[in-house]
Amino acid sequence: MRPLNVLSVASEVFPIIKTGGLADVAGALPSALAEEGVTVVTLMPGYPAVLNALENAETLHQYPAFFGGTARLLSGRAGGLDLFVIDAPHLFERPGSPYLAPNGRDWPDNARRFAALGRAAADIGQGLVPGFIPDIVHAHDWQAALVPVYLSLTGQPRPGTVVTIHNIAFQGIFPADLLFELGLPASIFTVDGVEYYGQIGFLKGGLQLADRITTVSPTYAKEIQTPEGGMALDGLLRARSGIVSGILNGIDDKVWDPATDQHLALTYDRGSLERRAANKRALQDRLGLKPDPDALLFGVVSRLSEQKGLDLVLAGLSRLLSEGAQLALLGAGDRTLEESFQTARVVYPGQVGCVIGYDEKLAHQIQGGSDALLVPSRFEPCGLTQLCAMRYGSIPVVSRVGGLADTIIDANEMAIANGAATGFQFGPVTFGAALDAIDRVKHLWRDKDAWHRLQANGMGADLSWHRPARQYADLYRSLRAV
Template structure:
């Protein structure tokens, strides 16, 4: 068992996925990075220690041989029929305690992190949410804050609110709910909530349809709500982005804040990236040309360093605005450019990308697959990243691209707006457009292409972009301040010099 530090701020961080155990999307990066960054922040603080512990499901895809994992206890959760049983295991990653919770003989088997079956995911994550609180009782760890993420763990916050007065261990525990992607609320899991004796929430501020959806339940009872960017925290209170909860969230606006996510600046570092042809920094941008020549050669495109290379590195989904890219490039034939589209997802969009390559075989390549190495190579070789998202709670591709000197052209939404400076050419780190239309995207892309030909101006944009701080340390400092405020501790952390 772990020995608790009685003076440390104790954070129980629960998520559906986390690197290096299991990752299906951006939440895996977040949950695998933020707790470690907070722990490192604690190590450098002189007056505030943090005991943060990560808990995720013990997915069948987790390769146990890669970790030193030991069982610590059995878990039993009440249902309408009988107890649902599971087990809790403990391991560590770089000193961070990590709990893995499994469900014994689950009624639904699924090897992936998420399923397309709502009942299957409901069973998996509602059991997990309740078991994550039972784990605290079993190990007698009095968490000061329970930090949940998206709908998959929101039930933990709801259940704690329902049982707080009878729960002596967690009676004073505060709760924080992070919104990564509001549209996914756990629709279809209502029968599982009923199975686990979780009642309909009688809250007149919530729409009737939301009163038995996991995410809405957690949002209604959380002491604090955090969106993954400042702009997204405002957008979710509007009809365009609130998914029917905008009026409810507007009433809770005093409890809502936004903190921009970070990226792994060790993994995404053009000065030391072993997956690219030539490493470089903002001080030797000419070296990027070697990466450009290499990728053009690999993809059998004509090698011309003066032609702008447009790239897309994205999941193929309507949210990502892929149609704007395809329609826009069709309409941009009169200008000289080359483009590489990398991604996988919606079959119709994949086919549309292939059709664009067939239409313009001398300037477009469509690579429809997940390819980690090629993604690194494209960021290091591309001149412009196209990212016309319909909505983007945070986004990381634009941050990675900027760190590599690849300048984003993006919609002015969510984390894109918060991470890209678009005010003037003297301060610019990228290009933003307001209306989500092909015309607006094209006009913005033309502006970028115009500046690309002014080499000195373009290099200054690249240097500013590469020098931006998108580290998790910056995000962790903001979360720690929020934790302390939530816990009503007046002293702010002081760090070792």
């Protein structure tokens, strides 16, 4: 088959810059696609961290006027990836996260910043870089979703377009009076374009005009076509259901490998699970927990938000910690939840340990040292922490939604008997159902042989990007054939 050129467009890419799972996907998928005969170059904004990491930078194009200032399109490599980078200091040279100012609020010019990302991607799609003409432009989330919009306005032959929804709750909605500032004509401000309840909808416009729409699990693809899960875009998605599909994420099995992970106190594999005990002790020491090898240690690695269901953990904390159980938490987000977990650490000394913020090393240590990992999300497009937990022998305890439902096989009696179970599911996402799941976990914890079988089942699963990459490659090729 003729090789495919794909331009991937993402606002964050691991290991260069990361705030969530989007970065993991954008960082891991290109190398997996290479094995499928797909060449990927990733376009991303020139944040300071990106420009500092960029190797062999070369200027490909100069923009004398680009959304409020001069800009350059650069090429180079960073983090093992081939990149195009938008060097636009007036848009991206600033402190804070990619999306938020140091005060925790959205940058007020996010519309211009990410319209610039879409505009540059469309230019590359139209041949701006002669040495790389993409067959497909793959836009990730609302920050890149204007790509199909800009390409639709050219009136010229264009590459195929794919928009992937990583979380439909984040849509990029901005005032209508920015239309012309973003280089969009009045003709596109319609229900069939970017108009969204009188405002400009970046994601809405992308979903309306993309050739294909994907999301990150089959169950989430169904959920977002319902009023309960579609965040007011369900009607559009139902109308375009013929081009909507769900492709499960994988994890980078080189980064997430307990046999080689240098973040751990002691490496191990499926055949040496007894070595996990050293990691449990190291995690207990790190977080000030009682050094008890027999305590059931629950882990959490999560954004702290209502979506993630961490309020359920707080509400059921006394039941969770009964019988000497422990909790190790890493996360940041909602200020009230942050303060509540910090208070819990004081109220339950030696049983609750928490670090507010993000620490990649500690994330690996929680996966390698916890006995079970809690993911009680109210909705979850795919989820990566439960996949990492399986890989590391930490038993996932998840709500039955989205990708959590698709990736974890519940430890019911039949699944345990058949040797298929990999974790615990509960539903609906309520306080009572969550507590029932905790009781089931504690019951199985007493049966060490059954517990070890669950660990071995999870660690033996193929959680890599190989199968998802093949599905994306097939999708790209079907689109090129249209």
